[in-house]
Amino acid sequence: MADAPLDDLHAFAAVARARGFRGAAVAEGVSASALSEAVRRLETRLGVRLLNRTTRSVAPTEAGLRLLERLTPALDEIAAALDGINSVRARPSGTLRLNVPVIVSRFVLPPIVGGFLSAYPDITLDVMAEDSFVDILAAGFDAGVRYDERLELDMIAVPIGPRTQRYVAAASPAYLAAHGPPNHPGDLVGHACIRHRFPGRASPAWEFERGDEIVRVSVQGPLVASTLDLQIAAAVAGLGILYSFEDALAPEIAAGRLVPVLEDWWQSFSGPYLYYAGRRYLPAPLRAFVDYVRVLPASAAG
Structure with missing residues (x-):
């Protein structure tokens, strides 16, 4: 695996976590066919099948699960190292992907978004509004907004909007x-x-x-x-x-x-909460948004 391209390893991890090529493609901003080709190259290089594919689902094989278990912390460390460079910039940059209920996109986020993006002009906010409950990490989101009865217990929750x-x-x-x-x-x-x-x-x-x-x-x-x-x-x-x-x-x-x-x-x-995984290193755009929301008065956010 020493000569396996990092992009192909990243593609495999994205598909394995999302349990599908389409979901991973949306999360990564690439085509499903590009991800499929990357996984095929990796499987050929390693000489082992990593994903079981059917017309309805994609799931890691035993070898795929073992690789994903070892690969995930390594990719997280690489992302953290790269984001560490971002943290020393005068202004953090990058894309912040949020998954929120439709009602939050209409009434909670609008009073927040303008001020946040004005304060951080190098950040792009990518918001998916839907009422279905998704695994935000598997779907490629940095964070989500949900009400307390729908929060996952192992997530960090920060109040956002009216209480x-x-x-x-x-x-x-x-x-x-x-x-x-x-x-x-x-x-x-x-x-x-x-x-x-x-x-x-x-x-x-x-x-x-x-x-x-x-x-x-x-x-x-x-x-x-x-x-x-x-x-x-x-x-x-x-x-x-x-x-x-x-x-x-x-x-x-x-x-x-x-x-x-x-x-x-x-x-x-x-009221709703912004929630995200309790990782040691937060991507700079997410860290900036969390800091911004923490100091924003509830009266000014909805």
Whole structure:
């Protein structure tokens, strides 16, 4: 292996961690075919198969797992050494890749991004907004943003954005005139409700809270959608009651296009966290972002 090119070793590690050529290609910013060719060259050079490939999955062989186990710390040390040069520059540079929920990309990051990129003009911020939960390291991200119930235990978490958020329920004046407002969360079973679809799982029950009482309601309605804009448009059009983030519904409520309901039952929850692996060396762009977020007042970040 002494004469194996470093780029081919890096390509193998990326594919093995991502468990696929497409995911690794997105993470590395190269084509899947280039990664496939690099792995093929490495396997030919070593005379052993490193990856088992099927039409649906890619997984390391026993030899591949052994190589990955030894290779990962070595590649991390190389990356840290190169990034050490970056740390002595007047301004850190490079790309910071973040994976965040869609709601965070809309309401939490915008007040932060402008100031951060102005402070660090040599850093490129690459943000993937999605609601599915991914392994950020395997997918090639430097860090992610998630709410506390979705955080991995072995990750470092740093508060980002507002520390308290709320779900609010609202419907159009026309809908309430036709159907009347619910007086208790249990009344929602008799109403049309607009639900959010999460990737890979059914729409969850709506949860309300007043004092020590928590009520969960399995609602039904004419629309289930993964996009918040479509949900809001449907609610404004009078198709049903919507229960969603306060930041998202506030403009429609302020304009009178939606009317709050069940206000005594709106549920508050803790704000999101920036999370990342507890590595000894952080890439300079990530270190700069963590430092920036740590000193940013919550009131200025959402």
